[in-house]
Amino acid sequence: MTDAAAVSRPNVSLAQRAWAIRRNALLMGEVQGQGYIGQALGAADLLAVSYFHALTYRPNDPEWEGRDRFYLSIGHYAIALYSALIEAGVLPEGEIPTYGMDDSRMPMSGMAAYTPGMEITGGSLGHGLGIAVGAAMGLKRKGNPAFVYNLMSDGELGEGSTWEAVMSAVQWKLDNLICLVDFNDQQADGKTTDALASGPQAPQWEAFGWHAQEVDGNDLDALVSAFDTARHLKEAKPRVIICRTKMCKGVPFLEEREMAHFVRVEPEEWAKALAILDEGKPV
Template sequence: MTTQAGRIPNLSLAQRAWNIRRKALLMGEVQGQGYIGQALGIADVLAAAYFHALDYRPEDPEWEGRDRFLLSIGHYAIALYAVLMEAGILPENELETYGMDDSRMPMSGMASYTPGMEITGGSLGQGLGIAVGMAMGLKRKRSPAFVYNLMSDGELGEGSTWEAAMSAVQHRLDNLICLVDFNDQQADGKSTAALATGDERAKWEAFGWHAQRVNGNDLPAVVAALDAARNAPDTQPRVIIFDTTMCKGVPFLEAREITHFVRVEPDEWGRALAVLEEGYPQ
């Protein structure tokens, strides 16, 4: 379980997810743009990962015994920054530096800049291969740590993803958990109209993975899936496909046809925050 070092109030996972969404919106407002749709959609998964599943020390982001959380999708950095602030790894007073010169939070994630960011993502389809290497290294060290790799549904169309998937099975990497954000939205349209078609869970199972598919915005289902992945008794690598809703929590943004990169007018940031405020979980 997460080491909190006594510095963070005891909040529910729903409240954590709400805080992550709020921080992402505030950062988006700083720049007037950002991958807000993805951040709002994946917030529940990040809350459950960082405040239920992962083992880490906020005061020591490079602690050798930590579970590694890899962000394959570098443009989701705004979402990861939000959860790193919520976890106490990044100070919240840096929020207003998002995307600025000399900020530790560039708009696309870079490991050399940001505490708690394990890899520089963004060249899509590479994260799972890096995760396989990390998981192999931890196995050789006899470390009990897990490697979590968050990737997008668009990366299911990358050949390198499936090469890595085969390697993970070959090396029996039961310390590897792949998290797929399936929001069915890419820059040019729906993922299911590109290469992420058919029964994705069945594909992973055919490659030899322990696979689950759940609603990524249903927190109890997310928690149960993370527990099942971590505690699976076999030597297979594990994958969870999370079906998520872009812009979750802000209905007027959810309703937009194009949400891969949301165009938010200056007056809409305050409106989005107000709508989110109305839905604060008790």
């Protein structure tokens, strides 16, 4: 398959895209024997809807001025974004065996400097939304109709800088900003709801002036509907979609792991995980 061909296969369903994203992530994880697999498997559905339903972009021209921007605030989720960018034909499938290696364009934490499709260098958590606010303001002032998407995590809801960005986005009426929160109820060494961010999230964002939706982030139909609502809303306010996801979704023996922030998988378990995924391949 040529890289550009990936995105131009019109008969590929979103379920098949999400499956392919999960498969790419497992193949990359296997290269290192460990990694942020739980996040990639959990966020595969929201990435499939982003890249194969919502976003406008040109796989062969990742810097095209008219593209919707997709900011990965959470640099440690890079494996998830690479997996989507490979399926989208922005990154070549052939680079999977380089994942996390010296001189690879796909390091474990995302770097904007040398990875096509990686718009910002995230990873110092709590900054993606602020950067997205600035970019959304800039695009509006230039009359560029592109959307800015910012994918952040529930752990970042505990960062003060996130809420400064939340307030300024309202102040500047950023109706071209769509924030996606991967609410997996995990933040490194414990549950997010045991730290901060307990209770329903949408009312909090609404209180600040955002249009907020809370959906099952592993339900493709619910995601499509939420993205469509966020994109077509006529109100002059920023939009957030809080996606409740399950870490390691799609590989039950990994889903059972309580602490899935950084997953170590035994060599023989990779084949088992891939076989389970292959068995469930959508037709």
